[in-house]
Amino acid sequence: MIDVRNITKTYSTGDNETRALRGVSFTIKDGEFVAIMGPSGSGKSTLMHILGCLDTPTSGQYFLDQKDVSKLTDEELADIRREKIGFVFQSFNLLPRATVLRNVTLPLIYAGVEEKEREKRAVASLIAAGMDETHFMHKSNQLSGGQIQRVAIARALVNNPTLILADEPTGNLDTKTSEVVLGTFQKLNEEQGRTIVLITHEPDIALHARRIIMIRDGLIVEDKTSHAQKIIRYEK
Amino acid sequence: MTYKDIFHETYSALSANKVRSGLTILGIVIGIGSVIAMISIGQGAQGSIQSSIQSIGANLIMVMPGAQKTPGYSVSAGRGTSRTLTNEDSAAVAAGVDNVTAVAPQLSGRYQVTAKGTNTNVSVDGVTSSYTAVRDVAVEEGSFITDQQNTSLSKVAVIGPTVASDLFATGTDPVGQTINIKNLQFKVIGVTVAKGGSGFNNQDDMIYVPIMSAQRYFAGADYLSELDIEAGSQSAMTQVQNDTTTLLLSRHNISDPTQADFSTLNQADIVAAASSVTGTFTILLAAVAGISLVVGGIGIMNMMLTTVTERTREIGLRKAIGAKKKDISTQFLSEAVMLTFVGGVVGIILGLALAYGISYFGGIQTQITWEPIALGFGVSAVIGIVFGYYPAQRAARLNPIEALRYE
Numbered sequence: 027m028i029d030v031r032n033i034t035k036t037y038s039t040g041d042n043e044t045r046a047l048r049g050v051s052f053t054i055k056d057g058e059f060v061a062i063m064g065p066s067g068s069g070k071s072t073l074m075h076i077l078g079c080l081d082t083p084t085s086g087q088y089f090l091d092q093k094d095v096s097k098l099t100d101e102e103l104a105d106i107r108r109e110k111i112g113f114v115f116q117s118f119n120l121l122p123r124a125t126v127l128r129n130v131t132l133p134l135i136y137a138g139v140e141e142k143e144r145e146k147r148a149v150a151s152l153i154a155a156g157m158d159e160t161h162f163m164h165k166s167n168q169l170s171g172g173q174i175q176r177v178a179i180a181r182a183l184v185n186n187p188t189l190i191l192a193d194e195p196t197g198n199l200d201t202k203t204s205e206v207v208l209g210t211f212q213k214l215n216e217e218q219g220r221t222i223v224l225i226t227h228e229p230d231i232a233l234h235a236r237r238i239i240m241i242r243d244g245l246i247v248e249d250k251t252s253h254a255q256k257i258i259r260y261e262k
Numbered sequence: 263m264t265y266k267d268i269f270h271e272t273y274s275a276l277s278a279n280k281v282r283s284g285l286t287i288l289g290i291v292i293g294i295g296s297v298i299a300m301i302s303i304g305q306g307a308q309g310s311i312q313s314s315i316q317s318i319g320a321n322l323i324m325v326m327p328g329a330q331k332t333p334g335y336s337v338s339a340g341r342g343t344s345r346t347l348t349n350e351d352s353a354a355v356a357a358g359v360d361n362v363t364a365v366a367p368q369l370s371g372r373y374q375v376t377a378k379g380t381n382t383n384v385s386v387d388g389v390t391s392s393y394t395a396v397r398d399v400a401v402e403e404g405s406f407i408t409d410q411q412n413t414s415l416s417k418v419a420v421i422g423p424t425v426a427s428d429l430f431a432t433g434t435d436p437v438g439q440t441i442n443i444k445n446l447q448f449k450v451i452g453v454t455v456a457k458g459g460s461g462f463n464n465q466d467d468m469i470y471v472p473i474m475s476a477q478r479y480f481a482g483a484d485y486l487s488e489l490d491i492e493a494g495s496q497s498a499m500t501q502v503q504n505d506t507t508t509l510l511l512s513r514h515n516i517s518d519p520t521q522a523d524f525s526t527l528n529q530a531d532i533v534a535a536a537s538s539v540t541g542t543f544t545i546l547l548a549a550v551a552g553i554s555l556v557v558g559g560i561g562i563m564n565m566m567l568t569t570v571t572e573r574t575r576e577i578g579l580r581k582a583i584g585a586k587k588k589d590i591s592t593q594f595l596s597e598a599v600m601l602t603f604v605g606g607v608v609g610i611i612l613g614l615a616l617a618y619g620i621s622y623f624g625g626i627q628t629q630i631t632w633e634p635i636a637l638g639f640g641v642s643a644v645i646g647i648v649f650g651y652y653p654a655q656r657a658a659r660l661n662p663i664e665a666l667r668y669e
Contacts, residue, residue, distance in 0.1 A: 080582065080663050101586060108584025115582075115666070118575050123278050135267050136584045181583065 027188060027221070028054040028077065033086035033096075034244075035072050046072040047083070048244035054223065056188075059215040061224045061235035069244040071193070074225045078111050078191045079103045091188055108137055112182025114192040119178035120166040126152070127162045130181045137185055147184055154218070155180035156210050172203035179210055183220070190214070190222045196231055208234045209258035234258070263589060272596040275569075283601060286565040289558025290605030290645065291612060294638045296551035298613025301634040303620065304544025306627035311536045315529065317457060318465070319398040321363075321496055322529040323503050325355075325489040325510070345485040346523040349473075351510060352489050359491075359505045361498035366396035366490040369476045375469060376442045377429040384425055386443060386469045388476025396492040399465070404437040404452030412472040417479075419443070420452040424467040443469070446479055496530060503528050555641065558605070559649040566598050566653035577657055578665025591658035598650020599643060606642025610635055 035047040046069045054060055064070045075081040076088060079095055080103070088096040095106055107113075112133075120129045130148040139147070152162065155176045166174055175195055182190050192211065196204035212234065214220045224235055232238045233256045240248040263271075276283045327346040352367040369388035374381055391409050393399060399406075401420065411418050419441060421429070426436045436450045448471060457465045477484050493502040503526050507519070516522055570577070577590060614630060621628040 075663055078582070104581065104584060104586045107582060113582050115579075118579065118666075121576055121579065123274050132580070133583045135263055136580075136586075136589055138263075141264075141266075185584070 027056050027091050028052075028223075029087075029089035029092075030077075031087045031089070033073075033076060033083040033088060035069075035076065035081070036084045045244055047076075049086070050241070050244070050246055051086075052239060052246065052249060054221065056221055057215070057219045058237060059211065059222045059224075059235045060237045060239060061226060061232035062239045062241060063226055063229065063232040064241035065227055067243075068227075068241045070225050070227070070241050073241065074191060074193050074223075077189070077223060078113060079106045108133060108185065110188040112185065112187040112190045114175065114178045114182050114190065114195045116194040116197040119181075120174060122166050125163050125165055126157070126169070126177050129166075129177060130184050133181060133185045148180070151180040151184040152177070154183060154214065156206075156213075170203070171199050172206050175199065175203075175207045176210055179207070179214070183214070188221065190220055192222065192224045194226055195224070196226075204231070205258055212258055263592070268592060268596050271593055272600050275593075275597055276600060282565070286562060287558075287601050287605030287608070289561040290555065290602050290642055291558075291609040293551060293555035293558045294606050294609025294642055295612035295616060296554060297548050297641075298610055298634050298638055299616035299620065299628075300547035300551050301544060301637075302613070302617035302628040302630050303626060304540060304547055305629040305631065306617075306621065307543065308537055308540040309629045310627040311540060312533055315533050315536060317398065319396050319490070319492065319529075321493040321499055322396070323491040323493060323499060323506065324527040324529070325491065325506060325524055326527070327485070327487070327524050345483065346514065347486040347489055347510075348484060349477075349486070351513060352486065354513060355489065355491060355506050355509060358509050359502055361494035361502055363492040363494050364392040364396050365492075366390060366393045367473055367486045368393070368488045368490065369473055369481060369485070370487045371476070371480055373443055373480070375425075375429070377439065380429045382425060382428040384428075384467060384469055386471060386476065386480070388473035388480070389470050390473055393470065393490075396490050399457075400455040401452045402455045403435070404450070406452055407470060407472050412474050415475045415478055416472060417446060417448045417475060418451045418472065419448040420454060420470040421450055422454050422466040422468045423456045424464065425469055426453050428467075441469075443471070444480055499528055499530050555645060559602075559645040562598055562601060562646070563649040563653060565601075566594060566650055567656065569597070570594060570653050570657040573657075574660060574665045574668040577660050578662045578668065581660070581662035582666065587658040590660075591654040594654035594657045595647065595650045598653070599646035602642045602646030602650075603639075606638055609642070610638045613638070 030053070031051050033047055033050045034045065037044045037046060050069075050073060062070050062073060072081075076083050079090070079098075082098065082103070083096050086096065087094050090106065090110060095103070098106065120126075121132070124132070127145070127148055130151055131144045134144040134147060149162075157173065157176050157180060161169065161173065166177075169177065178195075179190075196207055199207065208231065211222050211224065215222050222235070224231070226232050233253055236255050237251045238248070238253060239246060325347065349367060352365050356362060356365045367390060371386055372383065373386050374383050375386070389407065390412055391407055394401070394406050402423070404420070406420055407418065421436060421441075429441060430436050430439060436453055439450045440447050441450060442448070454466070454468075454470075491502060491506060493499045507522070507526055510524055511517075511519060511522060514523055580590060617628040617630055620626055
């Protein structure tokens with residue numbers, strides 16, 4: 027359901043041309059848990075933006091659920107993001123003035139879902155992500171880093187997306203909390219069959235996924251599932 | 263997003279920093295408040311001038327001897343020594359002009375009037391019984407001059423309350439007392455109701471005697487210093503004025519109207535002229551206040567632009583989770599409109615309080631109607647939309663990737 031064919035992305039500022047992606051191709055099937063790993067400057071962020079429909083490639087095609095989204099307008103991209111993609115960012119995931127529950131319901135508000143239905147789905151999402159009721163009315167300044175990321179995961183889930191994109195989700199967390207968050211991803215992948223793409227520069231983190239795509243200088247250098255996946259048995 | 267959702271977002275955004283929101287709308291509050299206060303002062307001035315003009319009688323046309331005076335305000339300017347209006351003229355108008363309810367011929371003079379040991383310099387008007395109706399004068403005590411007293415040249419007088427207190431000690435009933443006008447003794451038969459001393463002449467500082475007595479004993483001749491005509495209705499006033507002019511011109515054998523030996527003054531014209539002056543005055547005041555509203559709007563726009571910049575990352579996040587350009591611009595536009603709306607409400611309350619305070623403490627009349635209030639609401643909403651539009655568009659057009667990276 028993700029089919030990337032020879033994507034390039036070139037930025038030109040004045041006289042300079044930066045070729046961030048130089049011809050990337052791969053497919054990801056439903057239910058896979060993939061890590062895209064590379065050092066900074068490798069083009070992984072650019073690839074994430076394109077996969078997440080925040081940007082379009084300069085050339086090449088991107089088929090998301092059999093539909094070519096590589097040439098859509100800004101408005102159309104926003105629609106796709108709302109319907110098919112759930113984001114978890116490294117930092118600033120939550121609106122600081124809103125409660126946990128409100129943050130998770132926000133994508134449903136933009137999708138026009140009716141109020142009672144919204145709340146039901148948000149609560150289900152939060153529980154699936156491992157957050158309990160005591161935190162629902164808290165604001166982000168009352169939560170720990172790990173809890174914030176789990177709320178972000180809940181929000182990413184709430185509109186039932188085709189793809190969950192996590193951009194360095196554990197970048198600001200300590201090892202123990204990182205394990206909890208990564209364990210949540212694994213649980214969602216196994217129990218709900220969610221397709222998860224994790225972007226990271228740390229090999230340690232990447233090993234938690236079942237497949238690792240390595241990217242360097244705008245090109246894919248390796249694509250393997252032969253590693254021993256680090257599995258976390260996580261119970262709340 | 264439903265209206266409820268928009269309201270929720272807007273409220274949470276604005277109440278996050280109440281002090282900032284409050285300061286931002288200060289310009290609008292002051293602007294709307296002063297517009298309301300200014301308009302109410304202007305309308306109050308208009309109302310009080312109108313009512314003082316109309317307190318001398320309604321639907322009034324005044325005919326005065328002598329050449330045309332410049333039209334306008336000064337009805338009290340000189341009764342003149344011209345003798346071109348007569349009792350017969352008065353009777354002819356009463357009989358010959360349609361839609362005339364009553365006529366009140368007058369002969370005025372100013373004399374030193376004395377009572378036992380007191381004296382006062384006062385205006386003495388020779389009038390007929392119709393004067394009370396035409397000039398809206400009522401008798402508090404005693405009675406007014408009758409037709410019989412007029413034709414029999416009685417020496418009777420009706421005095422105003424100010425004259426009564428000038429000539430007689432408090433507690434004395436003026437009715438039945440004797441006063442001296444031009445060395446002739448007149449008996450007081452009534453006292454008029456106080457009307458208040460504002461407007462043209464002080465109507466409480468007057469003495470009324472029968473006109474024929476005044477013509478015989480004071481003037482020695484049969485002429486009028488003024489002829490007042492009460493028209494049947496406001497719409498008939500122009501017709502009455504024109505017909506009276508035509509009639510008198512023909513009676514005086516004058517063919518060229520510019521050579522008329524009398525002039526007519528239409529009370530409605532005076533009211534209109536006064537209203538246009540106060541109307542212009544009101545508009546000017548409101549315009550000055552309106553300028554402060556524009557400044558207030560610019561303040562709102564400035565604050566909204568700052569807010570958009572501060573919340574760049576938030577906007578990026580919202581776009582990532584599926585907000586469209588329209589969702590973002592609607593959100594920020596609602597914030598601007600809510601700010602100005604609240605500012606408008608507070609401003610209206612402030613303006614009403616100011617208007618009330620001015621009339622209570624300052625003695626200047628104010629008049630509060632619903633139109634300026636509706637104007638206040640409308641203007642504040644428009645200001646929100648106009649000055650909030652650009653910042654809202656700026657927010658909507660942010661690139662999500664750059665916005666998310668913004669520090």
